[in-house]
Structure formats: structure tokens, C-alpha cells
Amino acid sequence: MNVMSRIIPPASLPAGPPAPGLEAVAITKRFGAFTALDAVSLKLRPGTVHALLGENGAGKSTLVKCIMGFYRPDEGAVVVDDREVVIGDPRAAQTHGLGMVYQHFTLVPRMTVLENLVMARASVPAVIDWRAERRRLADFLATMPFAIDVDAPVATLAAGDKQKAEIVKQLYLNARVLILDEPTSVLTPDEADETLGLIRGMALAGRLSVLIITHKFREVMAFADDVTVLRRGRLAGSGAVADHTPDSLARLMIGDSSTAVPVERRGPAGMAARLRIAGLRADDDSGLPALHGVDLTVNMGEIVGVAGVSGNGQVELVQVLAGQRAATAGSVQVGGEPYRATRAEMRRHKVHCLPEEPLRNACVPGMTVAENMAFRSFDEPPITRGGGWLGGWWLDPAAMRRAALDLIARYRVKTTGPDAPIATLSGGNVQRAVLARELSREVDVLIAANPVFGLDFAAVADIHAQIVEARNRGTAVLLVSEDLDELLELSDRLVVMSHGAIVHETTPAAADLTVIGRCMAGNPAHPVAPADGQRQPAR
């Protein structure tokens, strides 16, 4: 697909003052004994898109936080528009024209885009003339390539539009240097291409300089002019994208450390049903029906991928299966027995879960890494100790620590130790810790939701390998993902979820992307009968 064709020609944009450049000079940042950044330099040329690549923990976020004033670097300087500046806090960054868009949305969901943008300004008048504000914003948007509905509550926007609104917010706040932290991790490939295309268009027009943190080589190759690669807090390489290939970037990023080799699915999927969902209904947080009778079966040794645009009931489906939400109707069976996600049932049927946003869904941020790793095992030997009638009640903290040290080593979790609160770990390492907890035991059923969301190349390969290995061992895997490529790569069978029901089923080999896309969008070309087990022929 030719992404470049989407870029609006620079000529169609009114010219503004030229965008400034940004330079980080020999930045060093230490946390205690740990050096997160070691004399890292980066040069963002005016009017270009610069990609910042690196694995989890390589120092990308730290570098950006030093630039944005969240952290004060121990050594080094930040140069904006050829002048050295001292940025003490994020507000100061704003006055220098730096704006940052985060991986996670920061707009207030219940407020409209207009309200969000007005409230974000540094000085908001006590009484707001909304008519004037709206006119101002409309005029501003007219100079932008972004089309968004300013009166829509943010909660009703699709992920792509939310991300655009976040970007527009920064531009509205006069950001001339835009820093994007994995901006496409929540977007569909089309949305990602569109958003990045628009941004690149603005850079080409000289109105913006863009620094983009990403893991996706495809985006680097398609949208960036220059690239800087970090590895373990050091500069691993930099230069023009044109001089690089995805392979050379991967080598820079990963270095000589070994990475997991992609694991092939071995053997046909099993035929014995392990997880059977029938007529499942559930409400969302606001009490409205979110699942309208989901029918789905996952066999032993099979990965069933669930595709769909976010907000079509996938979250609720996973929550019901994980025990975080009550079903209103329908049944879930595991191994032929009714399953209500109690601890005893989870243990008997070996049901495990890799939810999205693991820190929010699967961890207690204030508890230690060791404690978090013991969530599945704290009430069984060896962590419980002693005999007698109280035997099952006593915790052995030393045993818990030992188990955690073992998992930390086996799953290469980067932490200061098992006693650190898990909230102090980076996102990827929280994910690894949860992965270690959920996959180190015997698993018969695995519920995974966007398991590699926001992770880098090496971590993604690693986690994919673990999931496929589990499948090869006979685990029934339900994989919910917003990344269609991931599903096509991993799944034995692929279903599409739309408006709280399964509307399409196919295999990756027979998949027709047009049909899948239409089903995801909720308007298949012809009515699709979501009958249980009945395969929809791919065109």
C-alpha cells in the first residue's frame, strides 16, 4: 500500500513561521547507581521527522522526559532553535514550542474536543465565551490538515480521531516541535498511516519538526527522514533513514544479544473443544449491553484470533473470561464444565490471562515484583508453609522471593530486585513479569488481549514465541488484538467481532482483507450470518 500517496501536498497548507530544530547534546541521566542515559545526543533538523528507536528500557522515554523537563539531566544540554535552553518543567517546554503526545490518551473523555482544547490552554479566562472559542478553533483547524468534529465528546471518537485530537491540541498550544511517544500503538494500520502522513505533510511544509518514538520499522522507513537508535542508555547509531534497512536498524537496536527466533505453529490445531462460549451477553461500564450473544469455541492447541475495532465488545469479552465482569446471559464452559472464573476453577482448568494494560488489569502497583508474581501461587506450596489445619494459611516470604528471583532470571525482567514495587518497572518489564506469572505454569486455556501493546520488536517476538509455544503444547489460546497483522501471523482461526458479536470467521490463509475490513467497520457488503461454527466463505 502506498502510504505516501495519502500525504497532503505541502502546497495546500498555508505557510507559517518555519519550525525550529531541536538538539539534545550529550545528555546523561542517572537514577541512583543506574545510568539510564549515557551521553546521548540527538539532532532533529527543522522541518523533518526524526524517529527514535530502541528496545524497552533503552532510554527513549528518559531522553524525551529530559527534553520535556520531566527530568533534569545530570549532564548535557537541550538546544532549541540553535539556542541552549533550560527546561525545568513541562510548562517551560510549552513556552519553547515543544509539545508532547503520549502513548495513552490524555484528553478528558466526557468533555468535547473543543472543551478539552480550551481547557488545556495555559491561561483560561474565568468566563469562557464558547462561541468565540469555537470560531477561533474552527479558524485554526482550517489551517490544519486534520478534520475532527470539535463538538463530539472525546469518548465517542475512534482511536485514530482521539490521537488526532491529541496532536491538534499540541498544535493549538503552539507546539512547533512535536514529540510523539508511540503514537500509533492504539491505531489501526490505516489510521496510523493517515495520522503519520498528515504529520509528515506538515513537516514537509516546514511547519513542524517531529520526533517520534516508535518500535515499528515500517513507520520509520515510510515516514521518517532521520533515525536515532538507542541501546541500553547509549547511542547505538543515527543517520538518514535512507541509509538504513529494517535489518540494519534491528541490529542496531538489539545489538549482539540473542533474540527469540519466531516459533512456527507445529501440527494442526486440535479438534477437542477446550473453551466454549455460547450466547454470551454482558453490559459495559455504563450498564449498556456490550456483548450481544457471543458464540465462540477454542480447541486444544489452537489459537483463535479475535479481530475488531476497539470498543466493539472485545474488552468486555476478555473481562468476562478473566472474571472481571459478570455475564448477564449465556454460558462459558471450559473442558465441558461451566466456568465462572473463580480461583478454584481457574486452577482446575489452568486458565490464565494476559490482559491489556497489565499494570492496570493484572498487577497491584504498590505491591512488590515478588508479590505480583505470586498472584497465582501465593495460596499453595511452596509459598504457603507449615502443616496442620493452618498450614495453608501461612505465607513464606522467603519462598515467594526465591520463586520471583527464578522468574526474573528466566523471563529477563529488568528490575532492581524482587522487592521493588512493580509500578517502578518499565511497561515492557511489567508485561514480562505478568507473562512470567501466567505462562510459567501449566496453561490449558490462555486469554490474551493485545499482549504486545506498546512493546518493542524484541519483546514482541519473544511474547509471540511464548504464545505459539503454549499453543504447540496444547493450550487453547484466545487472542484478542487490534493488530490485524499480529492475528494473521499467529492465528489458526480468525474471527471478527463487531457490535458485540462475532460477525465473520475465516483462516489466515483464506482471509480476505477487504471482507475483514468491512466486517470490522460494521458494514459487511452482504449480511453475514454469525452462526456458530458456520464458516463464512472468503471471497
Added chain:
Amino acid sequence: MPPFMHRAVTHLSASVSALAVPAAAVAVSLALFGAFVALVGVDPVEMYQLMYRGAFGTWFSWQNTLTRASPLILTALCTALPAQLGLVIIGGEGALVLGALAAAATGVALNGAPVALVWPAMALAGMAGGALLIGGAGALRQWRGVNETISSLLLTYIAIAVLNHMVEGPLKDPASLNKPSTAPLADTYMIGTLPGSSVHWGLVVGIVCAVAAWVLMRRTTFGFAARMVGGNPRAARMAGLPVGRLLVVTTALAGAAAGLAGMVEVAAVHGRASASLVAGYGSTGILVAFLARQNPLAVIPVAVLFGGIGASGGLLQRRLDLPDASVLVLQGIIFVVLLASEAMQGRLRLFAFATPAAKEA
């Protein structure tokens, strides 16, 4: 720095940091209270000297302090235990009152039975009374979505009304004329004092309960599960934990602690149930729990501190002509300052070196 040392330093600095904020809050409160009494024309230095004497200065004042501390330990547990699950329970007063009423009624009903039977029966009745009230607040929260803070507060008023109704009606001792109360407990059923002091055994009961609560929360699977629910209910559900049951059981245990305080007050101090049981131990217990940062072990010294503040009230009244309630002003100031200082926790630059190195990306 070797890893074990790093661990020790991290641990130590975390403890110091956890201590520093409440200690600073108390110091600021003392300064504010000093300014307050200076305004009414009392020398703050003299006042604090007197307070110290009234609380910890003599063996007599120590005994007074410790006697007051024992119900505070138990009522503080009524707030500190549910706090492990992220609940804010402020119904300790009601649980104490209901527990005292149940214990007194049981003690009177069993008059004539052996002590070895009556004491456990009274204790169980008191604990059941408190458990019913606070467990009720937990159940309302779990199954009806009622805010547990408000329901436990309102249930306290109901408990006090029930006490008043019972001691003025069905359980009234006809002999109690100017102060309605239940029939007095037989002298043999009164809990004695620790040898060589006027401090009753309730202090030991309180300390044992606080230690037991700490062990329960820190060293058992139940406590681990409770802390998971308190830290993140979603994660607890994902682990298949019975969140509702944990919630109700923990609130019931918390209520039982305060109910036991009521039983001790009846069996060691008052000898009967009457309106004088509503003495503010429940509400001071909330303050103790917050100042102890909801740690069941820290509750013990903090309860002693507040027992001392309460004990010194009489001396301030006699010597400085300050109203008896002025120590309540100090308690109130401490609470407000403490709540305001919660925001400071973890932000002090002094402890910045303890920020974990793994924070990254």
C-alpha cells in the same frame, strides 16, 4: 553498593520516609495548637510541659494514658483493617457501643455462670455486635454499592440510638435513676488490672489483637488476598479471588475489634452499659489509624500517644483553666494537618535517592 545493602538502604529510607510525614504532621500541629493556646493567653511552653506531665510524666499519668490507649488500639484497628482493602471505615464508635451493649446484656443474662464461661461469651457477643455493624457496612458496599464511609458513619448513629433505647427501655436497671444504664455486672465478672498497676487487661487484649491483625495482613494468604483487593480489585478478580467475601469478612473482623473494645470498656471500666460509653474512643481511633498509616503495629504506639493527649486534658483544665475539650482541638488539628500532609508522602527531596533505578521507558 552491594545488592543487599541497596535493599537495606531502600527499605530503611522507605521506613524513614513513612515515619517522617506523620511525625512532621504532629510537629506542625503542636506548633499550631501552641499558637492557639497563646491566643487565649496561656503560655504554650508551660502548657506542653503540663501535657507531658499529665501524659507521660509520672507513673500515675502513664497508667491513665495506657488505660485510655487500650480501647484506642482496638477502635483504630476498625479503620486500619478495612483500609488494607482500600475502604475508609469511620464507624468504630458505633461498633464499640453496640459491642458494649451486647457484652453487657450477655454478662447480665449469664449472671451466676462461671467466669470462664462469661468472659468468652461477653467477648464473643461484643465482637458479634461490632462485626454486625461494620460487616453490614461492608455488605452494603459490596452488594448495594453504598459508600462504606457514609454508611459506617450513619450506622454509628443508629448504634448509639439503639444503646440509648435499650438502656432507657428494655434493658434498663430500675435502680439507675439519674443515669439510665443496664444492670451492673457482678464484681466477679470484672476484668482486673495488670499486677502492680491500675491498667486493666484490656491493654494486653489490644496489643495482642494489633499484632494478630498485622500477622493476618502480612503473613497469611488471607491478608495477601486482602491487600490484592485493596491495591487493585481488577487484578484480584483476574486472580479469581472472592472479592465480595474478602470485603465482608475483613469489615466484620474490623467491627469485631471495635466491639471487643466495647466489651473491655464494660467489663473493665464501666461495669455496665450506659450513654457514657459514647466517649469518643471510636472517632479518636480513626485518627490513630490514619496517623499510624493504617499499619496495625504502628497503631500501638500512636494509640499510646493519643491516650496521653487524652489523659493530659484533666491537668490542663485544673492548672491552666483550659476547657477539658481543648485537647480535642489538638486532636482535630493533628487530623487536618495529617490529611493535608498525605500529599507530601514520597515527594520529599530528602528521600529522592531511594527512587528505584528501574524506573525507565
